[in-house]
Amino acid sequence: MSAAPRPETSPRLEPFRLRGANFNLLVLRLLDPRPEAVVPAIGDQFRRAPGFLRFAPVVLGLGDLEVPASAVDFQGLIEGLRGLEIVPIGTTGGTPELRNAAMAFGLPPIRSAGGKEIEEPAPAPAAVSAEPVAAPPPPPPPAGMARPTMIVEQPVRAGQRVWAQGGDLIVTSTVNAGGEVIADGNIHVYGALRGRAIAGGGANADARIFALNFDPELISIAGYYAVREGLTGAPIGKAVQVRLTGERMRFDPLG
Amino acid sequence: MAQVVVVTSGKGGVGKTTSSAAFATGLAQRGKKTVVIDFDVGLRNLDLIMGVERRVVFDIVNVISGEARLNQALIRDKRVDTLSILPASQTRDKDALTREGVQKIIDELSKDFDYILCDSPAGIEKGALLALYFADQAIVVTNPEVSSVRDSDRILGVLQSRSKRSEEKRDPVKEHLLVTRFDPARVERGEMLKLEDIREILSIPLLGVIPESESVLRASNTGTPVIMDGESNAGQAYADAVARFLGEEKPHRFIETEKKGLLKRLFGGRAA
Numbered sequence: 001m002s003a004a005p006r007p008e009t010s011p012r013l014e015p016f017r018l019r020g021a022n023f024n025l026l027v028l029r030l031l032d033p034r035p036e037a038v039v040p041a042i043g044d045q046f047r048r049a050p051g052f053l054r055f056a057p058v059v060l061g062l063g064d065l066e067v068p069a070s071a072v073d074f075q076g077l078i079e080g081l082r083g084l085e086i087v088p089i090g091t092t093g094g095t096p097e098l099r100n101a102a103m104a105f106g107l108p109p110i111r112s113a114g115g116k117e118i119e120e121p122a123p124a125p126a127a128v129s130a131e132p133v134a135a136p137p138p139p140p141p142p143a144g145m146a147r148p149t150m151i152v153e154q155p156v157r158a159g160q161r162v163w164a165q166g167g168d169l170i171v172t173s174t175v176n177a178g179g180e181v182i183a184d185g186n187i188h189v190y191g192a193l194r195g196r197a198i199a200g201g202g203a204n205a206d207a208r209i210f211a212l213n214f215d216p217e218l219i220s221i222a223g224y225y226a227v228r229e230g231l232t233g234a235p236i237g238k239a240v241q242v243r244l245t246g247e248r249m250r251f252d253p254l255g
Numbered sequence: 256m257a258q259v260v261v262v263t264s265g266k267g268g269v270g271k272t273t274s275s276a277a278f279a280t281g282l283a284q285r286g287k288k289t290v291v292i293d294f295d296v297g298l299r300n301l302d303l304i305m306g307v308e309r310r311v312v313f314d315i316v317n318v319i320s321g322e323a324r325l326n327q328a329l330i331r332d333k334r335v336d337t338l339s340i341l342p343a344s345q346t347r348d349k350d351a352l353t354r355e356g357v358q359k360i361i362d363e364l365s366k367d368f369d370y371i372l373c374d375s376p377a378g379i380e381k382g383a384l385l386a387l388y389f390a391d392q393a394i395v396v397t398n399p400e401v402s403s404v405r406d407s408d409r410i411l412g413v414l415q416s417r418s419k420r421s422e423e424k425r426d427p428v429k430e431h432l433l434v435t436r437f438d439p440a441r442v443e444r445g446e447m448l449k450l451e452d453i454r455e456i457l458s459i460p461l462l463g464v465i466p467e468s469e470s471v472l473r474a475s476n477t478g479t480p481v482i483m484d485g486e487s488n489a490g491q492a493y494a495d496a497v498a499r500f501l502g503e504e505k506p507h508r509f510i511e512t513e514k515k516g517l518l519k520r521l522f523g524g525r526a527a
Binding site for chain 2: 154155157158159160173174176177178179192194
């Protein structure tokens, strides 16, 4: 399944760019609306591959639920899933009533690219908590609303992969060689960056990477990448900011 | 309840079995009832290092498959009477180990012992995963060398995601770093990683530094855990590490080149 955000053009030239991108997402089809039934069952299932699904974004499939929206405890489901380090980012299928109810908890409907389309979501209800919902300007892809920054306080170790879907990623410790950090937004590493850092998802060319001790294996922004061997001009071992200018990567010392 | 301690590293040949034997013996010498389990089914070595290879009748696989009772397979050490060894099978492979079987053995041993040491095989496959699954504490053995540090980093990640404690969302496994085969002279010449660099990358508390020493090979070949060689640097370093493991404060020794390090400190160490 993939969600296709609407490609739109920005009226001005440079403040930002929006591009369409396709994402492969897991859909979690709910067969039971009760968190106390769903969450432990998922816990058992996902436990077998905990590294793989850590912070995995999932879309909740509502198509199999034949209950009124009032019978679905979205709050409980979201909290339960997050407790398992699974990040629900939206919904697919289901009745408009169910989708609207989910939207009130920050889960917008996501259109699947190939499959059945759901009708354009109604404007977000006014009482959607403090999160600013971008209504008239086009919502950023893919989730349609600002996502909180993900903060990782443990070292990201060899073989581990952390993915901040739809937002920024802050690592307060180090990213070790063999580790991988990915964000659709910016990446900040307040330690040594020795592994791979992939910012800007597939399309966000304005994303940047910041590291206090810049020593990466690979750096990528919006699909442009450089391996360590090619980083001869970069200030290795320094505090560095990486950004794209056109199709070139720029490395500026920080501070 | 017994504490389950896994001795692990990711990489092979860094000194897991030597360290397991030394630690188990050291804990037992201090009066702790200790059992050390060899999880390296198919490549059993612990019995050799412990000098009990001629007394092996049954092994962990026999116990799991119900061919022997646990106390038939346990070998009581002749030098330290609070120490027992549960050997691995030489003829089977790691598929003979099951999580349920290991769970049963650990539950049963928990009744009689204070410490259960699990000597992990190398790698991150089934045997290694089972060895660390039940751990309350982990001793991560690392050589001052990039590939070893990288593999230790990997195994730390595995400990954080695939141990029973992490699955049950209890307090995480307590991690200890044990640097082995450390040669201060080679570190000074830039041929080995510096201690600070290893600590910085792995960022877990340092339990001990075991110097490279001929006494380790001698001890292995004679089936005497090196910690029993109180004359050797390595033996003393293991004894220190065991003391720290039990909560004592001990300064780290053998981490600087001898004499030269002292002179340097006296005559302008800052210039170095």
